[in-house]
Amino acid sequence: MKTKIAVLILTLFMTAPTFAQDKPKDPSNPDSGVLNLERQIILKDHSKEETISINIDKEVQAFILRVQTQVMEGKLTVEIYDPNQNKEGAFSVGTQLNSSIEELAKGQINLEFFDPQKGTWTIRIKPEKAYGDINISSLTNYN
Amino acid sequence: MKPNCVLIILICLSTASTSYTQRIESGHLRGTIEIDSSWSSNIYLSYLPTFEDIYTMSPEMIIGETKIDSDGNFSFDLSFLPEAQKLYRLHITKKGDSRSSLVIGGKNENYLLVIANKNSVINLKAGSVYPPFRRVSYEKDQINSSLQRITDLIYNRDSIASLSDVYKRRFIDNNLKQELLAIADTTSHALISMYAVYQSGFETDYKNNATFYESLAEKWSSENSVYFKKFQSRLPQVKSHDNTFSYLIIALISLGVGLILGKYIPLKEQKVKSLSVQERKILRELRKGARNKDISEKFNIGISTVKSHVSSILSKMNVKSRKELMRYK
Numbered sequence: 001m002k003t004k005i006a007v008l009i010l011t012l013f014m015t016a017p018t019f020a021q022d023k024p025k026d027p028s029n030p031d032s033g034v035l036n037l038e039r040q041i042i043l044k045d046h047s048k049e050e051t052i053s054i055n056i057d058k059e060v061q062a063f064i065l066r067v068q069t070q071v072m073e074g075k076l077t078v079e080i081y082d083p084n085q086n087k088e089g090a091f092s093v094g095t096q097l098n099s100s101i102e103e104l105a106k107g108q109i110n111l112e113f114f115d116p117q118k119g120t121w122t123i124r125i126k127p128e129k130a131y132g133d134i135n136i137s138s139l140t141n142y143n
Numbered sequence: 144m145k146p147n148c149v150l151i152i153l154i155c156l157s158t159a160s161t162s163y164t165q166r167i168e169s170g171h172l173r174g175t176i177e178i179d180s181s182w183s184s185n186i187y188l189s190y191l192p193t194f195e196d197i198y199t200m201s202p203e204m205i206i207g208e209t210k211i212d213s214d215g216n217f218s219f220d221l222s223f224l225p226e227a228q229k230l231y232r233l234h235i236t237k238k239g240d241s242r243s244s245l246v247i248g249g250k251n252e253n254y255l256l257v258i259a260n261k262n263s264v265i266n267l268k269a270g271s272v273y274p275p276f277r278r279v280s281y282e283k284d285q286i287n288s289s290l291q292r293i294t295d296l297i298y299n300r301d302s303i304a305s306l307s308d309v310y311k312r313r314f315i316d317n318n319l320k321q322e323l324l325a326i327a328d329t330t331s332h333a334l335i336s337m338y339a340v341y342q343s344g345f346e347t348d349y350k351n352n353a354t355f356y357e358s359l360a361e362k363w364s365s366e367n368s369v370y371f372k373k374f375q376s377r378l379p380q381v382k383s384h385d386n387t388f389s390y391l392i393i394a395l396i397s398l399g400v401g402l403i404l405g406k407y408i409p410l411k412e413q414k415v416k417s418l419s420v421q422e423r424k425i426l427r428e429l430r431k432g433a434r435n436k437d438i439s440e441k442f443n444i445g446i447s448t449v450k451s452h453v454s455s456i457l458s459k460m461n462v463k464s465r466k467e468l469m470r471y472k
Contacts, residue, residue, distance in 0.1 A: 106244040
Protein backbone atom coordinates (compact mmCIF):
# COMPACT_ATOMS: atom_id res chain seq x y z
CA MET A 1 0.00 0.00 0.00
CA LYS A 2 2.82 2.38 1.01
CA THR A 3 4.56 1.67 -2.29
CA LYS A 4 1.36 2.53 -4.21
CA ILE A 5 1.01 5.87 -2.38
CA ALA A 6 4.67 6.65 -3.04
CA VAL A 7 4.24 5.89 -6.76
CA LEU A 8 1.11 8.09 -6.87
CA ILE A 9 2.88 11.04 -5.20
CA LEU A 10 5.86 10.61 -7.49
CA THR A 11 3.57 10.55 -10.54
CA LEU A 12 1.83 13.76 -9.39
CA PHE A 13 5.18 15.51 -8.99
CA MET A 14 6.31 14.38 -12.42
CA THR A 15 3.13 15.48 -14.20
CA ALA A 16 2.90 18.90 -12.52
CA PRO A 17 5.52 20.55 -14.82
CA THR A 18 3.58 19.26 -17.86
CA PHE A 19 0.45 21.21 -16.79
CA ALA A 20 2.54 24.27 -16.06
CA GLN A 21 3.81 24.36 -19.67
CA ASP A 22 0.49 25.88 -20.73
CA LYS A 23 1.29 29.05 -18.87
CA PRO A 24 5.04 29.48 -18.43
CA LYS A 25 6.02 32.13 -15.99
CA ASP A 26 8.25 35.09 -16.71
CA PRO A 27 10.66 35.19 -13.73
CA SER A 28 10.53 39.00 -13.68
CA ASN A 29 6.71 39.05 -13.69
CA PRO A 30 5.02 36.22 -11.80
CA ASP A 31 1.63 36.92 -13.48
CA SER A 32 2.92 36.81 -17.05
CA GLY A 33 2.65 33.82 -19.36
CA VAL A 34 1.14 32.20 -22.39
CA LEU A 35 -2.13 30.30 -22.46
CA ASN A 36 -2.80 27.85 -25.22
CA LEU A 37 -6.28 26.54 -25.94
CA GLU A 38 -7.04 23.80 -28.42
CA ARG A 39 -10.43 22.53 -29.36
CA GLN A 40 -11.56 20.01 -31.93
CA ILE A 41 -15.11 19.53 -33.18
CA ILE A 42 -16.12 16.56 -35.31
CA LEU A 43 -19.08 17.10 -37.62
CA LYS A 44 -21.23 14.20 -38.82
CA ASP A 45 -24.20 15.34 -40.92
CA HIS A 46 -24.23 18.39 -38.71
CA SER A 47 -26.49 21.39 -39.35
CA LYS A 48 -26.77 22.97 -35.93
CA GLU A 49 -25.05 26.32 -35.43
CA GLU A 50 -22.42 26.31 -32.70
CA THR A 51 -20.75 29.19 -30.92
CA ILE A 52 -17.35 28.99 -29.29
CA SER A 53 -16.43 31.79 -26.89
CA ILE A 54 -12.96 32.92 -25.95
CA ASN A 55 -12.65 35.36 -23.12
CA ILE A 56 -9.95 37.98 -23.45
CA ASP A 57 -9.37 39.67 -20.14
CA LYS A 58 -7.63 42.95 -19.50
CA GLU A 59 -4.22 41.39 -18.85
CA VAL A 60 -4.05 39.90 -22.35
CA GLN A 61 -1.35 41.57 -24.40
CA ALA A 62 -1.60 39.51 -27.59
CA PHE A 63 -4.14 37.12 -29.05
CA ILE A 64 -3.44 34.70 -31.88
CA LEU A 65 -6.27 32.63 -33.29
CA ARG A 66 -6.20 29.89 -35.88
CA VAL A 67 -9.27 28.06 -37.13
CA GLN A 68 -8.71 25.09 -39.45
CA THR A 69 -11.53 23.15 -41.06
CA GLN A 70 -11.89 20.28 -43.45
CA VAL A 71 -15.13 19.15 -44.95
CA MET A 72 -15.73 15.94 -46.90
CA GLU A 73 -19.39 16.63 -47.60
CA GLY A 74 -21.79 19.50 -47.02
CA LYS A 75 -20.84 23.07 -46.27
CA LEU A 76 -19.33 24.89 -43.33
CA THR A 77 -19.05 28.60 -42.61
CA VAL A 78 -16.87 30.03 -39.86
CA GLU A 79 -17.24 33.62 -38.65
CA ILE A 80 -15.11 35.34 -36.03
CA TYR A 81 -16.46 38.31 -34.07
CA ASP A 82 -14.77 40.60 -31.57
CA PRO A 83 -16.57 41.58 -28.30
CA ASN A 84 -18.26 44.52 -30.13
CA GLN A 85 -19.68 42.08 -32.67
CA ASN A 86 -17.46 43.38 -35.46
CA LYS A 87 -16.68 40.61 -37.92
CA GLU A 88 -12.91 40.08 -37.86
CA GLY A 89 -12.84 37.25 -40.38
CA ALA A 90 -14.91 34.60 -42.11
CA PHE A 91 -14.63 31.80 -44.60
CA SER A 92 -16.63 28.91 -46.03
CA VAL A 93 -15.61 25.50 -47.24
CA GLY A 94 -17.56 22.62 -48.66
CA THR A 95 -18.98 20.96 -51.67
CA GLN A 96 -22.01 22.10 -53.60
CA LEU A 97 -25.21 20.15 -53.09
CA ASN A 98 -25.59 17.09 -55.37
CA SER A 99 -21.96 17.46 -56.40
CA SER A 100 -20.34 14.42 -57.96
CA ILE A 101 -16.85 15.54 -56.89
CA GLU A 102 -15.56 13.66 -53.89
CA GLU A 103 -12.79 15.82 -52.56
CA LEU A 104 -11.78 17.27 -49.26
CA ALA A 105 -12.26 21.05 -49.01
CA LYS A 106 -9.99 22.76 -46.49
CA GLY A 107 -10.03 26.25 -45.07
CA GLN A 108 -7.87 28.03 -42.54
CA ILE A 109 -7.84 31.51 -41.10
CA ASN A 110 -5.03 33.04 -39.03
CA LEU A 111 -5.61 36.18 -37.01
CA GLU A 112 -3.18 38.06 -34.77
CA PHE A 113 -3.94 40.96 -32.44
CA PHE A 114 -1.66 42.95 -30.23
CA ASP A 115 -3.71 44.51 -27.40
CA PRO A 116 -6.93 42.81 -28.52
CA GLN A 117 -10.41 44.12 -27.74
CA LYS A 118 -11.20 42.95 -24.21
CA GLY A 119 -14.28 40.81 -23.63
CA THR A 120 -15.76 37.72 -25.21
CA TRP A 121 -14.70 36.84 -28.74
CA THR A 122 -16.99 34.45 -30.53
CA ILE A 123 -16.45 31.93 -33.27
CA ARG A 124 -19.71 31.06 -34.99
CA ILE A 125 -19.76 27.75 -36.80
CA LYS A 126 -22.57 27.30 -39.31
CA PRO A 127 -22.61 23.81 -40.80
CA GLU A 128 -25.00 22.62 -43.51
CA LYS A 129 -25.19 18.81 -43.54
CA ALA A 130 -21.47 18.87 -42.96
CA TYR A 131 -19.13 15.93 -42.47
CA GLY A 132 -15.70 17.01 -41.36
CA ASP A 133 -13.83 18.58 -38.51
CA ILE A 134 -12.81 21.92 -37.05
CA ASN A 135 -9.67 22.69 -35.07
CA ILE A 136 -9.53 25.90 -33.10
CA SER A 137 -6.31 26.94 -31.47
CA SER A 138 -5.74 30.18 -29.65
CA LEU A 139 -2.76 31.64 -27.92
CA THR A 140 -3.06 34.47 -25.44
CA ASN A 141 -0.04 36.24 -24.12
CA TYR A 142 -0.41 37.78 -20.65
CA ASN A 143 1.40 40.78 -19.23
CA MET B 144 11.10 45.74 -109.88
CA LYS B 145 13.04 43.30 -107.70
CA PRO B 146 13.36 45.68 -104.73
CA ASN B 147 9.56 46.17 -104.85
CA CYS B 148 8.97 42.42 -104.71
CA VAL B 149 11.32 42.12 -101.74
CA LEU B 150 9.51 44.98 -100.03
CA ILE B 151 6.09 43.33 -100.59
CA ILE B 152 7.37 40.00 -99.26
CA LEU B 153 8.81 41.76 -96.21
CA ILE B 154 5.50 43.55 -95.54
CA CYS B 155 3.57 40.27 -95.89
CA LEU B 156 5.96 38.48 -93.55
CA SER B 157 5.77 41.31 -91.04
CA THR B 158 1.92 41.32 -91.11
CA ALA B 159 1.78 37.55 -90.77
CA SER B 160 4.22 37.65 -87.90
CA THR B 161 2.27 40.43 -86.13
CA SER B 162 -1.06 38.60 -86.49
CA TYR B 163 0.58 35.38 -85.30
CA THR B 164 2.02 37.14 -82.26
CA GLN B 165 -1.37 38.72 -81.52
CA ARG B 166 -3.00 35.29 -81.82
CA ILE B 167 -0.67 33.66 -79.33
CA GLU B 168 -0.76 36.75 -77.10
CA SER B 169 -4.55 36.77 -76.74
CA GLY B 170 -6.32 35.54 -73.62
CA HIS B 171 -3.70 34.26 -71.23
CA LEU B 172 -2.50 34.62 -67.69
CA ARG B 173 1.20 34.09 -67.28
CA GLY B 174 3.16 34.49 -64.13
CA THR B 175 6.26 33.82 -62.12
CA ILE B 176 6.11 32.85 -58.49
CA GLU B 177 8.79 32.20 -55.88
CA ILE B 178 7.91 29.10 -53.89
CA ASP B 179 9.96 26.70 -51.82
CA SER B 180 9.80 22.90 -51.90
CA SER B 181 7.01 22.72 -49.28
CA TRP B 182 4.50 23.84 -51.93
CA SER B 183 3.02 21.60 -54.60
CA SER B 184 3.89 22.47 -58.21
CA ASN B 185 0.25 22.93 -59.23
CA ILE B 186 -1.58 26.24 -59.42
CA TYR B 187 -5.37 26.54 -59.68
CA LEU B 188 -7.79 29.09 -61.09
CA SER B 189 -11.23 29.46 -59.48
CA TYR B 190 -14.20 31.54 -60.54
CA LEU B 191 -15.66 33.85 -57.88
CA PRO B 192 -19.27 34.73 -58.78
CA THR B 193 -19.60 37.16 -55.84
CA PHE B 194 -17.21 38.99 -53.52
CA GLU B 195 -18.38 36.76 -50.66
CA ASP B 196 -16.85 33.83 -52.55
CA ILE B 197 -13.36 35.28 -52.17
CA TYR B 198 -13.22 33.46 -48.82
CA THR B 199 -15.07 30.36 -49.99
CA MET B 200 -13.44 27.17 -51.14
CA SER B 201 -15.12 24.27 -52.84
CA PRO B 202 -13.83 21.85 -55.53
CA GLU B 203 -16.53 23.02 -57.96
CA MET B 204 -15.12 26.55 -58.02
CA ILE B 205 -11.86 25.39 -59.62
CA ILE B 206 -12.01 25.94 -63.38
CA GLY B 207 -8.35 25.63 -64.33
CA GLU B 208 -5.19 23.89 -63.23
CA THR B 209 -1.64 24.12 -64.51
CA LYS B 210 1.92 23.27 -63.52
CA ILE B 211 4.52 25.62 -62.08
CA ASP B 212 7.88 24.82 -63.65
CA SER B 213 11.17 24.67 -61.76
CA ASP B 214 11.78 28.39 -62.47
CA GLY B 215 8.40 29.30 -60.99
CA ASN B 216 6.70 30.04 -64.33
CA PHE B 217 3.11 29.11 -65.07
CA SER B 218 0.56 29.89 -67.76
CA PHE B 219 -3.23 29.64 -68.11
CA ASP B 220 -5.11 29.88 -71.38
CA LEU B 221 -8.05 32.24 -70.72
CA SER B 222 -9.80 31.87 -74.08
CA PHE B 223 -12.55 29.74 -72.49
CA LEU B 224 -13.59 32.56 -70.13
CA PRO B 225 -16.67 34.68 -70.87
CA GLU B 226 -16.52 38.08 -72.60
CA ALA B 227 -17.46 39.97 -69.44
CA GLN B 228 -14.75 40.76 -66.93
CA LYS B 229 -15.16 38.76 -63.77
CA LEU B 230 -13.29 38.01 -60.58
CA TYR B 231 -11.06 34.92 -60.32
CA ARG B 232 -8.72 33.49 -57.71
CA LEU B 233 -5.35 31.83 -58.19
CA HIS B 234 -4.21 29.54 -55.43
CA ILE B 235 -1.49 27.06 -54.62
CA THR B 236 -1.41 24.34 -51.99
CA LYS B 237 1.09 22.72 -49.70
CA LYS B 238 2.40 19.31 -50.74
CA GLY B 239 0.01 16.57 -49.64
CA ASP B 240 -2.90 18.97 -49.16
CA SER B 241 -6.20 18.77 -50.99
CA ARG B 242 -6.28 21.00 -54.09
CA SER B 243 -9.32 22.72 -52.52
CA SER B 244 -7.38 24.36 -49.70
CA LEU B 245 -7.63 28.00 -48.81
CA VAL B 246 -5.48 29.76 -46.23
CA ILE B 247 -6.45 33.28 -45.15
CA GLY B 248 -3.87 35.33 -43.30
CA GLY B 249 -0.47 34.37 -41.98
CA LYS B 250 2.67 33.39 -43.85
CA ASN B 251 0.96 30.54 -45.68
CA GLU B 252 -1.78 32.67 -47.23
CA ASN B 253 -2.09 30.98 -50.60
CA TYR B 254 -4.29 32.96 -52.96
CA LEU B 255 -4.37 35.94 -55.30
CA LEU B 256 -7.37 37.68 -56.88
CA VAL B 257 -7.37 38.64 -60.54
CA ILE B 258 -9.89 40.24 -62.88
CA ALA B 259 -10.04 38.68 -66.32
CA ASN B 260 -12.06 37.87 -69.40
CA LYS B 261 -11.40 35.75 -72.48
CA ASN B 262 -9.22 38.43 -74.07
CA SER B 263 -7.19 39.40 -71.02
CA VAL B 264 -3.43 39.38 -71.36
CA ILE B 265 -2.14 39.16 -67.81
CA ASN B 266 1.55 38.94 -66.95
CA LEU B 267 2.30 38.94 -63.26
CA LYS B 268 5.27 38.49 -61.00
CA ALA B 269 4.90 37.37 -57.39
CA GLY B 270 8.08 38.36 -55.62
CA SER B 271 7.74 37.04 -52.10
CA VAL B 272 8.35 33.56 -50.71
CA TYR B 273 6.09 33.93 -47.64
CA PRO B 274 3.25 34.58 -48.23
CA PRO B 275 3.83 33.68 -51.89
CA PHE B 276 1.38 36.23 -53.31
CA ARG B 277 2.33 39.11 -51.02
CA ARG B 278 4.25 41.28 -53.48
CA VAL B 279 2.65 41.03 -56.89
CA SER B 280 3.30 43.31 -59.82
CA TYR B 281 1.62 43.36 -63.22
CA GLU B 282 2.95 44.28 -66.64
CA LYS B 283 0.82 47.01 -68.29
CA ASP B 284 -2.37 45.91 -66.58
CA GLN B 285 -4.19 48.83 -65.02
CA ILE B 286 -7.20 46.86 -63.75
CA ASN B 287 -5.23 44.20 -61.92
CA SER B 288 -2.73 46.76 -60.65
CA SER B 289 -5.66 48.66 -59.10
CA LEU B 290 -7.00 45.43 -57.62
CA GLN B 291 -3.55 44.75 -56.19
CA ARG B 292 -3.43 48.26 -54.71
CA ILE B 293 -6.59 47.47 -52.73
CA THR B 294 -5.09 44.15 -51.60
CA ASP B 295 -1.91 45.95 -50.53
CA LEU B 296 -3.87 48.54 -48.55
CA ILE B 297 -5.74 45.78 -46.70
CA TYR B 298 -2.56 43.81 -46.08
CA ASN B 299 -0.78 46.89 -44.73
CA ARG B 300 -3.75 47.64 -42.51
CA ASP B 301 -3.69 44.08 -41.13
CA SER B 302 0.08 44.21 -40.56
CA ILE B 303 -0.02 47.54 -38.72
CA ALA B 304 -3.28 46.81 -36.89
CA SER B 305 -1.99 43.53 -35.46
CA LEU B 306 0.74 45.54 -33.70
CA SER B 307 -1.47 48.44 -32.59
CA ASP B 308 -3.73 49.08 -29.64
CA VAL B 309 -7.52 49.36 -29.92
CA TYR B 310 -7.57 53.14 -30.46
CA LYS B 311 -4.85 53.15 -33.08
CA ARG B 312 -6.63 50.26 -34.83
CA ARG B 313 -9.82 52.32 -35.07
CA PHE B 314 -7.85 55.17 -36.61
CA ILE B 315 -6.16 52.81 -39.09
CA ASP B 316 -9.51 51.22 -40.00
CA ASN B 317 -11.03 54.62 -40.62
CA ASN B 318 -8.10 55.66 -42.81
CA LEU B 319 -8.37 52.45 -44.80
CA LYS B 320 -12.10 52.98 -45.28
CA GLN B 321 -11.51 56.51 -46.59
CA GLU B 322 -8.83 55.30 -49.00
CA LEU B 323 -11.05 52.49 -50.27
CA LEU B 324 -13.99 54.85 -50.76
CA ALA B 325 -11.72 57.28 -52.61
CA ILE B 326 -10.73 54.44 -54.97
CA ALA B 327 -14.39 53.42 -55.37
CA ASP B 328 -15.26 57.02 -56.15
CA THR B 329 -12.52 57.78 -58.65
CA THR B 330 -11.85 54.54 -60.55
CA SER B 331 -13.25 54.17 -64.03
CA HIS B 332 -13.66 50.42 -63.61
CA ALA B 333 -16.95 49.23 -62.08
CA LEU B 334 -15.60 45.96 -60.69
CA ILE B 335 -12.73 47.74 -58.92
CA SER B 336 -15.17 50.30 -57.53
CA MET B 337 -17.51 47.57 -56.23
CA TYR B 338 -14.61 45.61 -54.73
CA ALA B 339 -13.27 48.69 -52.93
CA VAL B 340 -16.76 49.37 -51.52
CA TYR B 341 -17.15 45.74 -50.48
CA GLN B 342 -13.82 45.79 -48.63
CA SER B 343 -14.69 49.08 -46.93
CA GLY B 344 -17.53 47.35 -45.06
CA PHE B 345 -20.21 49.58 -46.56
CA GLU B 346 -23.09 47.73 -44.92
CA THR B 347 -22.17 48.94 -41.46
CA ASP B 348 -21.27 52.41 -42.74
CA TYR B 349 -24.33 53.04 -44.92
CA LYS B 350 -26.21 55.24 -42.43
CA ASN B 351 -23.21 57.57 -41.98
CA ASN B 352 -22.53 57.97 -45.67
CA ALA B 353 -25.83 57.29 -47.45
CA THR B 354 -25.42 60.04 -50.07
CA PHE B 355 -22.07 58.65 -51.15
CA TYR B 356 -23.34 55.09 -51.62
CA GLU B 357 -26.45 56.26 -53.44
CA SER B 358 -24.32 58.38 -55.79
CA LEU B 359 -22.11 55.39 -56.41
CA ALA B 360 -25.10 53.15 -57.17
CA GLU B 361 -26.33 55.81 -59.57
CA LYS B 362 -22.91 56.11 -61.22
CA TRP B 363 -22.81 52.39 -62.03
CA SER B 364 -26.55 51.97 -62.64
CA SER B 365 -25.96 50.77 -66.20
CA GLU B 366 -23.85 47.87 -64.88
CA ASN B 367 -25.33 44.41 -65.34
CA SER B 368 -22.78 42.42 -63.38
CA VAL B 369 -23.76 40.25 -60.43
CA TYR B 370 -21.18 42.11 -58.34
CA PHE B 371 -23.02 45.40 -58.85
CA LYS B 372 -26.47 43.86 -58.39
CA LYS B 373 -25.36 42.36 -55.11
CA PHE B 374 -24.10 45.77 -53.93
CA GLN B 375 -27.33 47.43 -55.07
CA SER B 376 -29.48 44.79 -53.35
CA ARG B 377 -27.77 45.55 -50.06
CA LEU B 378 -28.57 49.23 -50.15
CA PRO B 379 -31.82 50.07 -48.35
CA GLN B 380 -34.55 49.76 -50.98
CA VAL B 381 -36.74 52.70 -51.89
CA LYS B 382 -40.37 51.68 -51.46
CA SER B 383 -41.94 51.02 -54.83
CA HIS B 384 -45.49 52.06 -55.68
CA ASP B 385 -47.53 50.64 -58.48
CA ASN B 386 -48.24 54.02 -59.99
CA THR B 387 -46.89 54.00 -63.51
CA PHE B 388 -48.84 57.11 -64.53
CA SER B 389 -47.31 59.24 -61.75
CA TYR B 390 -43.84 58.02 -62.75
CA LEU B 391 -44.53 58.91 -66.36
CA ILE B 392 -45.62 62.45 -65.42
CA ILE B 393 -42.55 62.85 -63.17
CA ALA B 394 -40.32 61.54 -65.95
CA LEU B 395 -41.81 64.00 -68.47
CA ILE B 396 -41.48 66.92 -66.06
CA SER B 397 -37.89 65.90 -65.28
CA LEU B 398 -37.14 65.68 -68.98
CA GLY B 399 -38.54 69.18 -69.56
CA VAL B 400 -36.68 70.64 -66.58
CA GLY B 401 -33.55 68.78 -67.69
CA LEU B 402 -33.73 70.25 -71.16
CA ILE B 403 -34.22 73.78 -69.83
CA LEU B 404 -31.46 73.39 -67.25
CA GLY B 405 -29.23 71.74 -69.81
CA LYS B 406 -29.53 74.87 -71.92
CA TYR B 407 -29.21 77.46 -69.19
CA ILE B 408 -27.28 75.71 -66.43
CA PRO B 409 -24.19 77.74 -65.60
CA LEU B 410 -20.90 76.32 -66.72
CA LYS B 411 -19.63 76.48 -63.15
CA GLU B 412 -22.28 74.07 -61.94
CA GLN B 413 -21.42 71.69 -64.72
CA LYS B 414 -17.83 71.79 -63.56
CA VAL B 415 -18.92 71.04 -59.99
CA LYS B 416 -20.84 68.05 -61.30
CA SER B 417 -17.67 66.68 -62.84
CA LEU B 418 -16.17 66.35 -59.32
CA SER B 419 -16.32 63.08 -57.42
CA VAL B 420 -18.40 62.84 -54.24
CA GLN B 421 -15.33 63.21 -52.01
CA GLU B 422 -14.07 66.16 -54.05
CA ARG B 423 -17.44 67.92 -53.70
CA LYS B 424 -17.25 67.50 -49.93
CA ILE B 425 -13.74 68.98 -49.93
CA LEU B 426 -14.84 71.82 -52.23
CA ARG B 427 -17.52 72.78 -49.69
CA GLU B 428 -14.81 73.02 -47.03
CA LEU B 429 -12.48 74.98 -49.32
CA ARG B 430 -15.24 77.50 -49.98
CA LYS B 431 -15.48 78.01 -46.23
CA GLY B 432 -11.75 78.77 -46.24
CA ALA B 433 -10.66 75.52 -44.57
CA ARG B 434 -6.96 74.66 -44.57
CA ASN B 435 -5.58 71.27 -45.66
CA LYS B 436 -5.05 70.35 -42.02
CA ASP B 437 -8.70 71.16 -41.13
CA ILE B 438 -9.94 69.04 -44.05
CA SER B 439 -7.61 66.21 -43.14
CA GLU B 440 -8.96 66.17 -39.58
CA LYS B 441 -12.60 66.55 -40.59
CA PHE B 442 -12.58 63.65 -43.06
CA ASN B 443 -9.91 61.57 -41.31
CA ILE B 444 -7.68 61.43 -44.36
CA GLY B 445 -3.98 62.15 -44.78
CA ILE B 446 -2.70 65.62 -45.72
CA SER B 447 -1.21 64.17 -48.92
CA THR B 448 -4.64 62.79 -49.88
CA VAL B 449 -6.17 66.24 -49.25
CA LYS B 450 -3.49 67.89 -51.41
CA SER B 451 -4.16 65.41 -54.19
CA HIS B 452 -7.94 66.10 -54.01
CA VAL B 453 -7.39 69.87 -53.98
CA SER B 454 -5.13 69.67 -57.01
CA SER B 455 -7.72 67.57 -58.84
CA ILE B 456 -10.50 70.06 -57.89
CA LEU B 457 -8.47 73.05 -59.16
CA SER B 458 -7.81 71.24 -62.41
CA LYS B 459 -11.43 70.14 -62.95
CA MET B 460 -12.82 73.58 -62.03
CA ASN B 461 -10.21 75.16 -64.29
CA VAL B 462 -9.07 77.65 -61.64
CA LYS B 463 -5.59 78.51 -60.52
CA SER B 464 -5.96 79.09 -56.80
CA ARG B 465 -8.04 78.32 -53.73
CA LYS B 466 -9.03 81.99 -53.59
CA GLU B 467 -10.71 81.64 -56.97
CA LEU B 468 -12.55 78.60 -55.67
CA MET B 469 -13.90 80.64 -52.75
CA ARG B 470 -15.48 83.02 -55.24
CA TYR B 471 -17.50 80.11 -56.72
CA LYS B 472 -20.89 80.58 -55.09
